[in-house]
Amino acid sequence: MGSDNRAPVTVVGLGSMGSALANAFLDKGHPTTVWNRSPEKAEALVAKGAVLAATPAEAIAASELVVVCVLDYRAMREIIDSLGEAPAGRVIVNLTSGTPDEARQAATWAAERGVGYVDGAIMATPPMIGSEHALIFYGGPKALYDANAEALASIAGAGTYLGEDAGLPSLYDVALLGLMWTTWAGFMHSLALVGSEQVKAEAFLPFAQAWFEHVVNPEIPRIAAQVDQGTYPDGGSALGMQAVAVEHLVDASRAQKVDAALPEFLLERAEQAIKQGHAGDGFASVYEVLRKARG
Incomplete structure (x- = not known):
């Protein structure tokens, strides 16, 4: 698939989920720049056509849309703060797992720095990314989400915008996980009884x-x-x-x-x-x- 008409994307963080996100963007023809603290994790992606940035600043300068999927919110803030003055016009879509309060604090932190910010929660495993079965919730300014919705559709056929509150995706995430775990626990208790x-x-x-x-x-x-x-x-x-x-x-x-x-x-x-x-x-x-x- 040609990439001439596809928006460039940067993916920061190349754990199993971050690598799956970068792969999905590449599969859909997006020029994809990647960065990770351990650059060797980018080897397979580079072989597929990704560009490995030497620094976070270089990675974020490469694309207006920056998808972050790292260990936690603190790691995300440390990476962005290390840039000093962030390039104008950048939108961070943060798909790092956390709590609703962390997401809202991150949105405030981004606004103070003049950085566009959308928070998200991935309800999928890495092999599901890029398929119609992957579900990702998003929250934040609607104009920012709408402007990047087409590119974000590359990683999840079921991208769902929940509204302006950046904390809602994480809230939906933990609520659905709670439903899953308590259902499983109830079933296992039943098995323990008959067992x-x-x-x-x-x-x-x-x-x-x-x-x-x-x-x-x-x-x-x-x-x-x-x-x-x-x-x-x-x-x-x-x-x-x-x-x-x-x-x-x-x-x-x-x-x-x-x-x-x-x-x-x-x-x-x-x-x-x-x-x-x-x-x-x-x-x-x-x-x-x-x-x-x-x-």
Whole structure:
């Protein structure tokens, strides 16, 4: 693919993810400049057509769009600060993992230096980068995002702009990871329960999959609607009744000598919601407990 009409891009940071980003830009025909503290990590990219910059200043001078993917936000700031006066017209798209507060602080830091700044969060593994299955969230000034959206589409078919708040991408990132980890943890607790009686995970799996498909997943849109409306109809199964079932889960876990911390967490929050007057509401009313920090 010719690169004459493709915007030049600089990629700073060539770990596994940064290298995948640079590869994707090259594959889509973007003239790509790269820089990494350990230059040997650029060898395969240079062989493919990338230009290895000798310094961060040289890398950032090469392109108006600078994609940064380094260890942490401090490393990103140190690299940019090392330049002194940043070249005019540069836009940093920071795809370094961090927290919403770090992203907002970085946006303020960039604004103080007159540097255009968009923060992002990658919801993909390195092999997915450049495919339609890669999802990257972006937050920051819309004009900056719009001006670079075409180039950024090279690294993720599902680039999603969330708004002016630079912290939202990181917030979506940790929220989705939390959903993944807690779902996995709940499944593993179930496997530990049946495994305590020598039931193989493979034997239990079809029932877990059917339960997710026909019972768990269909409730997700209804829970989301209830949370937005602030009302939690019981749907024929009030929280007071469900708390009794969760108590049985706690008792069974203890009896089977399985770690009961997860169901104990659920029971404690359900009981707290009941004390707040939600005994007759649906299970989604536990949200009213989870949305507030304890104490």
